[in-house]
Amino acid sequence: MPTLLHLDSSADLQHSRTRALTARFAEVWRNAGPDHLVLRRDLHRDALPHFPDPALHWPPRLRPAGAAPPLEAETLQRELIEELTDADVLLVGAPLYNYSVPSTLKAWLDYIHIPGVTVPFDGPTQPLAGRPAVVVSSQGAVYDPGTAQEGWDHAVPVLEIVLGASLGMAVTVVTVPLGLAETVPALADQRGRAAAEFAAAQETLAALATKLAATRS
C-alpha cells in the first residue's frame, strides 16, 4: 500500500501555515485511491523524548564497549526508523524557529540519522536512497538573496543535508516567507506577497502529491 509518512512540528495548532500546507498534500495523497495511506506523526503534540544516549547514534556493532543505552529509547528508535523506511514518501512540516528547525523535529532527526543503518558508514547502508521527501517550510520574515538576512535560514539546509546528502532521499523543498506579515505591523505592506506565495505553495504541493501518488500506485 502506498504510504505517506506525514510529520508536523509547528507548535501552532490554530494558524500554522506548515500544518495547512502539509494537510493539503496529505489530502491529495489520501484522495488518490483507497489504498493510499497516510501515517501521521505530530512531533509537537506527541513530542519525542530528547535523544538520551550517544550510543544510539550507532548500531550495536559500532558502539563503544560497555555502551548500554536505555532499552525503551532503543525500541522507540527502531519504531521511528521502521516507520520511515516503510514509507513511500516522507512529508515534513518544518517552520523556521530561531533560524533552525523546531527542537521537536531535531529530536526526530537525531533518532533516525544513524551511520551504518540509514546512512552509509562502514558499508553502503542507505535504505532510503532515491525515496521522495517533501519539506514544507515557513519563515516569519524574508530571507531573499541580496537582503541582509540572506543565508540566515538554517532549517532548510540541515534538512537538505540530513535527508538528501546523508540519507540519499530525493528532497523537494517548498518554502513560504512572511508568515508574520499578518500580525507584525512592520511587515503589513507585504501581506499581498505572503498570501500569493502561500496560494502558490498550495498549488505546487497539490500537484506534487498527485504526481508522487500516481507513481506509487
Ligand SMILES: Cc1cc2nc3c(=O)[nH]c(=O)nc-3n(C[C@H](O)[C@H](O)[C@H](O)COP(=O)(O)O)c2cc1C
Ligand atoms: C519559537 C519561534 C521562533 C521563531 N523564529 C523565527 C526566526 O528565526 N525567523 C523567522 O523568520 N521567523 C521565526 N518565527 C516565525 C515563524 O517562522 C513563522 O511564524 C512560521 O510561519 C511558523 O510556521 P507555522 O505557521 O507553521 O507555525 C518563529 C516563531 C516561533 C514560534
